Amino acid sequence: MKNLNRLAALTLTAALTAALTACGGTAAASSGTAASADATAADLLSEIQARGTITIAMEGTWAPWTYHDESDTLVGYDVEVGTKIAEKLGVEPQFVEGEWDGLLAGLDAGRYDIMVNGVDITPDRAAKYDFSTPYAYNRTAVITRADDDSIQTLEDLNGKTTANTISSTYAQLAEQYGATVTGVMPCISPAAMQ
Numbered sequence: 757m758k759n760l761n762r763l764a765a766l767t768l769t770a771a772l773t774a775a776l777t778a779c780g781g782t783a784a785a786s787s788g789t790a791a792s793a794d795a796t797a798a799d800l801l802s803e804i805q806a807r808g809t810i811t812i813a814m815e816g817t818w819a820p821w822t823y824h825d826e827s828d829t830l831v832g833y834d835v836e837v838g839t840k841i842a843e844k845l846g847v848e849p850q851f852v853e854g855e856w857d858g859l860l861a862g863l864d865a866g867r868y869d870i871m872v873n874g875v876d877i878t879p880d881r882a883a884k885y886d887f888s889t890p891y892a893y894n895r896t897a898v899i900t901r902a903d904d905d906s907i908q909t910l911e912d913l914n915g916k917t918t919a920n921t922i923s924s925t926y927a928q929l930a931e932q933y934g935a936t937v938t939g940v941m942p943c944i945s946p947a948a949m950q
Contacts, residue, residue, distance in 0.1 A: 805846065805847060808847050808848060809848045809849070810838075810841065810842050810845060810847050810848075810870065811852055811867070811868045811869045812838040812841075812842075812849055812851050812852065812868065812869065812870055812871070812872050813853075813862055813863060813868035813870070813871040813872075813873065814834055814838070814851060814853060814859075814871065814872055815854070815859070815873055818832075818873075820832055820833055821833050821892075822834045822835055822873065830853070833892075834873060834874075835851065835872075838851060838870075838872040841870070852867070856873075856921050856924065857921065859871055860875075860881075860885075863885070874892070874894065875887070877890070896910075898910070898913065898918075910933045913933040913934060913935040914933060914934030914935070916934075917936045917937075917938055918936070918937055918938065919937075919939075920938075920939070
Protein backbone atom coordinates (compact mmCIF):
# COMPACT_ATOMS: atom_id res chain seq x y z
CA MET A 757 0.00 0.00 0.00
CA LYS A 758 2.88 2.34 0.79
CA ASN A 759 4.33 1.81 -2.71
CA LEU A 760 0.88 2.37 -4.25
CA ASN A 761 0.55 5.68 -2.38
CA ARG A 762 4.05 6.67 -3.50
CA LEU A 763 3.16 5.78 -7.11
CA ALA A 764 -0.04 7.80 -6.84
CA ALA A 765 1.86 10.78 -5.43
CA LEU A 766 4.47 10.59 -8.21
CA THR A 767 1.76 10.25 -10.83
CA LEU A 768 -0.12 13.22 -9.40
CA THR A 769 3.02 15.35 -9.30
CA ALA A 770 3.86 14.48 -12.91
CA ALA A 771 0.30 15.02 -14.04
CA LEU A 772 0.14 18.39 -12.29
CA THR A 773 3.30 19.45 -14.06
CA ALA A 774 1.77 18.45 -17.37
CA ALA A 775 -1.53 20.12 -16.46
CA LEU A 776 0.12 23.44 -15.86
CA THR A 777 2.23 23.35 -19.01
CA ALA A 778 0.16 21.35 -21.49
CA CYS A 779 -1.21 24.33 -23.34
CA GLY A 780 2.14 26.09 -23.12
CA GLY A 781 3.93 23.57 -25.33
CA THR A 782 3.26 25.34 -28.60
CA ALA A 783 3.97 28.81 -27.24
CA ALA A 784 7.19 27.65 -25.65
CA ALA A 785 8.35 25.95 -28.83
CA SER A 786 7.70 29.03 -30.94
CA SER A 787 9.36 31.47 -28.55
CA GLY A 788 12.14 29.11 -27.54
CA THR A 789 12.26 30.41 -23.98
CA ALA A 790 11.52 28.78 -20.67
CA ALA A 791 10.18 32.11 -19.38
CA SER A 792 7.47 32.08 -22.03
CA ALA A 793 6.46 28.54 -21.08
CA ASP A 794 6.33 29.52 -17.40
CA ALA A 795 4.20 32.56 -18.19
CA THR A 796 1.81 30.52 -20.32
CA ALA A 797 1.52 27.89 -17.59
CA ALA A 798 0.87 30.59 -14.98
CA ASP A 799 -1.82 32.11 -17.23
CA LEU A 800 -3.49 28.73 -17.66
CA LEU A 801 -3.34 28.05 -13.93
CA SER A 802 -4.85 31.49 -13.18
CA GLU A 803 -7.59 30.90 -15.73
CA ILE A 804 -8.42 27.46 -14.29
CA GLN A 805 -8.51 28.76 -10.72
CA ALA A 806 -10.61 31.81 -11.67
CA ARG A 807 -13.06 29.56 -13.50
CA GLY A 808 -13.15 27.07 -10.61
CA THR A 809 -13.02 24.08 -12.95
CA ILE A 810 -10.45 22.20 -14.97
CA THR A 811 -11.65 20.62 -18.21
CA ILE A 812 -10.18 17.15 -18.59
CA ALA A 813 -10.42 15.20 -21.86
CA MET A 814 -10.57 11.40 -21.94
CA GLU A 815 -12.11 8.61 -23.98
CA GLY A 816 -14.31 7.00 -21.34
CA THR A 817 -14.15 3.66 -23.14
CA TRP A 818 -10.92 2.03 -22.04
CA ALA A 819 -11.25 -0.01 -18.83
CA PRO A 820 -9.67 0.10 -16.31
CA TRP A 821 -8.47 3.60 -17.22
CA THR A 822 -11.74 5.34 -18.16
CA TYR A 823 -15.05 3.57 -18.51
CA HIS A 824 -18.65 3.61 -17.32
CA ASP A 825 -19.69 1.42 -14.42
CA GLU A 826 -23.01 -0.42 -14.13
CA SER A 827 -24.78 2.85 -13.22
CA ASP A 828 -23.17 4.60 -16.25
CA THR A 829 -20.91 6.72 -14.04
CA LEU A 830 -17.53 7.61 -15.51
CA VAL A 831 -14.88 5.82 -13.42
CA GLY A 832 -11.37 4.45 -13.71
CA TYR A 833 -7.78 5.19 -12.84
CA ASP A 834 -7.49 8.19 -15.16
CA VAL A 835 -10.69 9.63 -13.67
CA GLU A 836 -9.09 9.31 -10.22
CA VAL A 837 -5.90 11.01 -11.46
CA GLY A 838 -7.93 13.86 -12.99
CA THR A 839 -9.92 14.25 -9.77
CA LYS A 840 -6.70 14.43 -7.70
CA ILE A 841 -5.27 17.07 -10.04
CA ALA A 842 -8.42 19.15 -9.61
CA GLU A 843 -8.31 18.72 -5.82
CA LYS A 844 -4.67 19.80 -5.72
CA LEU A 845 -5.54 22.93 -7.73
CA GLY A 846 -8.61 23.64 -5.56
CA VAL A 847 -11.06 23.36 -8.46
CA GLU A 848 -13.72 20.94 -9.67
CA PRO A 849 -12.95 18.46 -12.46
CA GLN A 850 -15.07 18.71 -15.57
CA PHE A 851 -14.62 15.50 -17.56
CA VAL A 852 -15.31 15.62 -21.27
CA GLU A 853 -15.40 12.35 -23.18
CA GLY A 854 -14.55 12.11 -26.83
CA GLU A 855 -13.34 9.84 -29.54
CA TRP A 856 -9.61 9.23 -29.53
CA ASP A 857 -9.15 10.88 -32.93
CA GLY A 858 -10.44 14.21 -31.59
CA LEU A 859 -8.83 14.44 -28.15
CA LEU A 860 -5.50 15.94 -29.17
CA ALA A 861 -7.24 18.25 -31.66
CA GLY A 862 -9.50 19.43 -28.83
CA LEU A 863 -6.46 20.11 -26.67
CA ASP A 864 -4.91 22.07 -29.56
CA ALA A 865 -8.10 24.11 -29.98
CA GLY A 866 -8.28 24.94 -26.27
CA ARG A 867 -11.50 22.99 -25.64
CA TYR A 868 -9.69 21.06 -22.89
CA ASP A 869 -7.20 22.22 -20.29
CA ILE A 870 -5.54 18.82 -20.04
CA MET A 871 -5.94 15.28 -21.33
CA VAL A 872 -5.72 12.37 -18.91
CA ASN A 873 -5.82 9.35 -21.18
CA GLY A 874 -3.54 6.73 -22.64
CA VAL A 875 -1.31 8.44 -25.20
CA ASP A 876 1.86 6.94 -26.63
CA ILE A 877 4.73 9.41 -26.55
CA THR A 878 6.05 9.71 -30.10
CA PRO A 879 8.74 12.16 -31.25
CA ASP A 880 6.13 14.30 -33.08
CA ARG A 881 3.84 14.41 -30.04
CA ALA A 882 6.73 15.10 -27.66
CA ALA A 883 7.68 18.13 -29.78
CA LYS A 884 4.15 19.51 -29.48
CA TYR A 885 2.88 18.46 -26.03
CA ASP A 886 4.22 18.27 -22.48
CA PHE A 887 3.81 14.76 -21.07
CA SER A 888 3.82 13.58 -17.49
CA THR A 889 6.10 10.74 -16.48
CA PRO A 890 4.38 7.62 -17.86
CA TYR A 891 2.39 5.78 -15.21
CA ALA A 892 1.43 2.80 -17.34
CA TYR A 893 2.89 0.80 -20.19
CA ASN A 894 0.98 -1.31 -22.65
CA ARG A 895 1.85 -4.12 -24.96
CA THR A 896 0.64 -4.46 -28.51
CA ALA A 897 -1.04 -7.69 -29.55
CA VAL A 898 -2.61 -8.74 -32.82
CA ILE A 899 -5.93 -10.55 -32.47
CA THR A 900 -7.11 -13.00 -35.13
CA ARG A 901 -9.76 -15.66 -35.43
CA ALA A 902 -8.92 -18.77 -33.43
CA ASP A 903 -8.70 -20.84 -36.63
CA ASP A 904 -6.29 -18.38 -38.37
CA ASP A 905 -2.65 -19.08 -37.61
CA SER A 906 -1.26 -17.05 -40.53
CA ILE A 907 -0.19 -14.19 -38.24
CA GLN A 908 2.37 -15.10 -35.62
CA THR A 909 4.54 -11.95 -35.64
CA LEU A 910 4.16 -8.32 -36.69
CA GLU A 911 6.07 -9.16 -39.89
CA ASP A 912 3.15 -11.43 -40.86
CA LEU A 913 0.92 -8.33 -41.19
CA ASN A 914 2.53 -7.55 -44.56
CA GLY A 915 -0.22 -7.65 -47.20
CA LYS A 916 -2.98 -8.14 -44.61
CA THR A 917 -5.77 -5.73 -43.65
CA THR A 918 -6.09 -4.60 -40.04
CA ALA A 919 -8.78 -2.69 -38.18
CA ASN A 920 -7.44 0.19 -36.09
CA THR A 921 -8.37 3.62 -34.84
CA ILE A 922 -6.84 5.69 -37.64
CA SER A 923 -4.72 8.17 -35.67
CA SER A 924 -3.49 5.59 -33.17
CA THR A 925 0.09 4.43 -32.92
CA TYR A 926 -1.32 0.92 -33.45
CA ALA A 927 -2.39 1.93 -36.96
CA GLN A 928 1.05 3.41 -37.61
CA LEU A 929 2.69 0.21 -36.38
CA ALA A 930 0.50 -1.98 -38.61
CA GLU A 931 1.33 0.21 -41.62
CA GLN A 932 5.05 0.01 -40.80
CA TYR A 933 4.76 -3.76 -41.14
CA GLY A 934 2.99 -3.54 -44.50
CA ALA A 935 -0.65 -3.85 -43.47
CA THR A 936 -3.50 -1.93 -45.05
CA VAL A 937 -5.31 -0.19 -42.19
CA THR A 938 -9.09 0.04 -42.14
CA GLY A 939 -10.33 2.73 -39.78
CA VAL A 940 -12.77 1.78 -37.05
CA MET A 941 -14.57 3.74 -34.39
CA PRO A 942 -13.90 2.85 -30.75
CA CYS A 943 -16.83 1.76 -28.62
CA ILE A 944 -18.53 4.83 -27.17
CA SER A 945 -20.97 4.64 -24.29
CA PRO A 946 -24.41 6.20 -24.76
CA ALA A 947 -23.55 8.87 -22.16
CA ALA A 948 -20.48 9.94 -24.13
CA MET A 949 -22.55 10.54 -27.26
CA GLN A 950 -24.86 13.07 -25.59
